[in-house]
Amino acid sequence: MRTILSILLMFCCGITFAQTTITGTVVDNNNIPIPSANVIVIGTSSGTVTDFDGNFNLTVNQNPPFTIQASSIGFESTTQEVTANNQNINFVLNEGTALDEVVVSASRTPERIRESPVTVERLDAKGIKTSSSATFFDSLENLKGVDMNTNSLTFKSVNTRGFAGFANTRFMQLVDGMDNSSPALNFALGNLLGMSELDVNTVELLPGASSALYGANAFNGIMFMTSKNPFDHTGVSTYVKTGLTSSDNAGDNQFYDIGVRVANKFSDAFAAKASVSYLKGTEWYATDYTDYNNRGWTRENPGYDGLNVYGDEVATTLDMDNIASTNAFPIPLASNYGKHYISRTGYNESDLIDYEAESLKADFALHFKPWKNDFEIVLNSKVGRGNTIYQGANRYSIKDFFMQQHKLELRNDNFFVRGYVTAEKAGNSFDSRFAGININRFWKPDQKWFEDYAAGFLGATAGQGIFDPNEAQLAQAHATARANADSGRLIPGTPQFERAFDIVTADPDLATGAKFQDASKIYHADANYNFAHLVDFVDIMAGGSFRQYSLNSFGTIYTDNDGPINYNEYGAYVQLQKKLLEERLKFTGSLRYDKSEFFDGFVSPRISFVYAADELKNHNIRGSFQSGFRNPTTQDLFIGLQAGRAILVGSAPANLDRYTGTSSQLSTTGQAITGSATVPLNGGDAYSNAFDLTSVNNGAPVAANVALVKPEHVSAFELGYRGRVSKFNIDLSAYYNKYKDFISTRTVLTPLYGEVGDNSYSLLALQNGDFQPYQTYTNSKADINSYGASIGVDTKVLNGFDFGLNYTYAQFDFDEATDPDFEPGFNTPEHKVKASFGKTELFQNFGFNVNWRWNDKYLWQSTFHNGYIPARNLIDAQINYTIPKWKSTFKVGGSNILGHDYVSAPGSGAVGAQYFISWTINQ
Known part of the structure; x- marks a missing residue:
């Protein structure tokens, strides 16, 4: 890193720059300031954003004349000429098109959204302000084609285009360029370690394979969250939010969420920021007590195995006739007690998990511009601690979980070099299934419990001279047997139970305990250089990345009993872009090579075309082909976990x-x-x-x-149209994915x-x-394909009201005969419809928004349980009022205000309504 820094500093010192400063404002046609509007220099990536009052200050390294452009979602962009230094320019944007919004993620370079080679969904500060969801992260569910699976109040997983679970290893989530997935779990824990909504600049989401630019983990899609730069966004901002979560099984519970962001530009060369947010509430309760193996059976079933009941997985078959012959009961040879499948009495999940949801996250950054130009050095640290629930093979109470990321980045308009480390500690997390199993064993060993059960059963039958019991007598005998075996059982809430619980959940040996231990790390470095300013005939970009996994679960998850397991991955890519046919046709071609030390290297190409069918570029047609791959995860390779019903063992x-x-x-x-x-x-x-x-x-x-497992491949085809027809903005796309060596479990x-x-x-x-x-x-031997389409329409209706409607279709097929044991886990509704209706200025300073979502019934498959998820119909709504002189916005809203409880997966918490009131101050 020291060598790289020295070279970059020498390079930058050898170049001198002219500087031009422009100030001004961006307002709408009603003279209302537009916060977070983009102001960029045409033909470059240099730019800034406006503050809460619509003001901007932009310093660039070129002499006038040149042209700058102002744009914001829902407004028509406009340009003005800069002719002198220290010029003041005021923009007035008319409401209209979103086609000129600038995105970065699709090609790793700024481009208008209409020129994006693939589908892009976007959320910015305006979208956060008008969101009817309790948090900005929850509002992502209203984007077209996006699925949100609710694991708990503080953990929601994002996915696109199918094949998703709570452990979504197919979708990458980047925060300021850092992959914020858990090193041990291999997937992002929602926004548990993420970003405060006060610091969110933009969120861009690419559905579908993105391996050609982003490597192995960007298989189903990728989401980019970027924070506000303290050079552009200064001052003190804060929010206070409180309300209720309400569900049938948990009742009404208060939550509160507070946050503060402080940023200051100390000089043209140094700026800093810090943000902290804290949320506390009550988790959604998981209370599905349906018998695991015999759906519809009740707890009276001697072999009962409830879905959200733990400890009853320990079971065996007792041959009562054989057992009776060894005891002192005077039974005739014609006795008919039979064989009975018996399970131990388990504990409800609510007896084992306290359902306290908590999230504390902080972000600290120092930004240096040593030459007061676009060259910037960033030191950034993100830390997060919290409680949540994760549903994998079992249900895990993630308690006092701690994760941190630290980054050094050097960048300017044409390059970046960054390195970061992600480290985590599992805290007091534990496996709820093994908590139930081993609390049972703590007070009575399994063998003794079953012996007592048999003795109780025979005492209630043979002991009373009943040798051929009828159904009622059998039921009574089983009740007596269970009471006899449960003699001395620890009762939740008692000191004896709490003592056993504390001992078991502090013990990482799953033969006697349930503790989830982990201190794994990821070391990552990547770099990118854009040669567009050096080469005239074509835009060239190149980059690469290196990652080292260091698995350290102390033998409780992985087979790392003798020390951390380390292994490496690396990759490199190149991209070419060229505009043809009077800049109406844009070609993008990229090629990436990736290598894991366990597998052969893989090449991921992408080719795309975007064609503007008219001179005004209001009708844009795109098509792309790309191949992607996914390396087996750390768990696929090195897990060694006794999960209760099965031992999970990786195939490295x-x-x-x-x-x-x-x-x-x-x-x-x-x-x-x-x-x-x-x-x-x-x-x-x-x-x-x-x-x-x-x-x-x-x-x-x-x-x-x-x-043994090997990498999974996909060939992805996409066609799309993005344009404006009359007053309607239309975004249409269709895709077809063909998979090879689909990674699966058996x-x-x-x-x-x-x-x-x-x-x-x-x-x-x-x-x-x-x-x-x-x-x-x-890997599955089956031929697996997925395909789908989506269409979104946005417009103004009824004299200025915002109206949006989108529909998503998703389906898959596979040759079941070639792999009858394969469970694809598509876990996605075939049909989804979403709509929004609102107005930012219903009257002065007052706005509202309503979101509606519907999806049909679909099958959920996972290692925890399979089952159908019913169709659901949800409505979110909010009203907001702004007081400009206080720089404050007040909002009252609710998610799922109809109060129809639903689950994302069998056995997960039942999600009810969430009502909130908030006060946000943006300086």
Whole structure:
């Protein structure tokens, strides 16, 4: 880094710049200031944004004359000529088109949105002000084609174009150029470590594959959040927000959310900022007590396994006739007690998780312009701490989770070089399923509990001379048996339960505890240079990146018992852009090469064309082809986690021998209940000595023969139109994705004795229940395709009201016969409709907005549970009032104001209504 800095400083010192300063204002045609309007120098990326009062101050490194342009979403852009230094220019923007808005993400260079080669969705300060959602991050759900899955009050995952879960490893989220995904979990925890809404400058979202410029993780899409530069946005801003969350199962609970941002430009060479925000509330309760294996059965079922009940996963089959013959009951040979599948009594999720939602995040940045020009050095630190809930294979209470990012960046209009580190600590997080299992074992071992159950059952039957019980007598016997086995059970809320809970959740050994331990890190560096100012005939850009993963879960998630696991990825890209046919046709071609140390390198090309069908460029047609890839995640490679129903074991070759464990299943043998002997297990058994689960369920067991995981590929095609027809802004796109080697999981059963295919001992192991389920990581052999389309229309109606309507269609297909065990996890509605209606100035300083969303019923598939999600119909609304002399905006609103509770996935919290009132001050 020191060498790079020295070279850059020498380069910059060898160049002298002329400076021109322009000041002015940007207002609408009613003379109302437009905050956060873009003011740029035409033909360059130099620019600034207006403050709350519509004022701007722009210093550039060129002599007059030149042209500057002002633009803002929902207004027609306009230009003016700069003829002298220190000139004052006032812009008046007429409401109208959004086609001239400038975006950066699509091509890594500023361009008008109408010239973007791919679909781009955008949110800025105006969108945040008019949002009817409780937070700016929640408002992303109103963007066209965007899905938002609610894991908890503080954790929502964003996705586009299908194949999503809460653990969304297919979608990348960048905050000021830094990937803010968790190093251990491989996905972003919503906005838990993100950005305060006071500091948001823009949010740009690219649906679909973006690997050609952004590498492996930008497979399904990518979102860019950029913060406000303290050179352009100074002063003190703050907000205070409070309200209620309301749902049928949790009732009404107060939340509050506060934030402050302080920024100052100390000189033309130095500026700094700091922002802090804090949210506290109550999580959405998860109270789906449906039997996991027998939908519709009640808790009276002896083998009950509730979806949001933990500890009842421990179960076995008791042959009461065999057990009775070993006891002192005088039973005849004709007794008919039968075999019964029995589970331990579990604890509701609400007994184990306190549902306290909390998020504290802070951002500190120092910005230096040593030569008072566009060359800038940025030191940036982001820290976040909070409580949330994550639903993966199990439900995890993420408590006191801490994550931090630190960045050094050097940049100007033509290049950037940045390096950053992301580090996390899991705090007091724990696995709720193992909390329930091991609290049960804390007060009574499994074997003793089942022995007591059998004794209670036989005491209620054979002990009373009932040798062929009817249905009612069986039910009574099971009730008596459970009461006998539960004698001494720890009751939630008692000191004894709390003591056991504290001991179990502080213990990282899943045989006895539930603690989630992690201190993983990511080291990342990337660079980009735009040669457009040096080459006339074509715009050339090149760049590259390097990343090192350092996994350190202390053996609780990964197989890193003996120390951190480190591995590297790197990539490089080049992009060419050229305007043809009198600048009405824009060609963009890019090529990227990426390499993980575990896999062969992969080349990702992208070719796109944008054609303006008219001279005014109001009708723009785009088409693109690109290929993308996704490397297996750290979990796909190195996980070694006992998840309860199965052991999750990654398929990196080095991982197969790293994972070792023991089976702890119960079985019944001979005439008595016995605990299974300790059986050593190896990760390689899952891939080389296992039965296919589906074949076992079908009664014809065959070998699984699971291949080791490798990168996943996609070929993506897109066509689109963006333009203005009369008073309507229209954005239309359609896509088709073809996948190869789709990364998936597969559950297999490894026998505890015998070799699969020996047709004797291994089959006997299946018959006796002596096997260990594994979840393996591999690639599907099926041909998988996804396709869809979206259309959005925005216009003015009824003399100035804003109206927007969009529709999204998404579907997929695959050849099920080639891979009958494959569960694609598309997890996306086929049809979605969204609409907005409002006005920023209904009357002076008063505005409102209403958002409506509907989607149809769809199937959700995950390692936690599969099930159908009902169609839902949601309305958000807000009213706001601005007091200019106080520089304040007051807002009253609500999300899901109809109060129809819904879940994003089976077993997740039931999301109700959220009502809020806020006061925002922007200096």
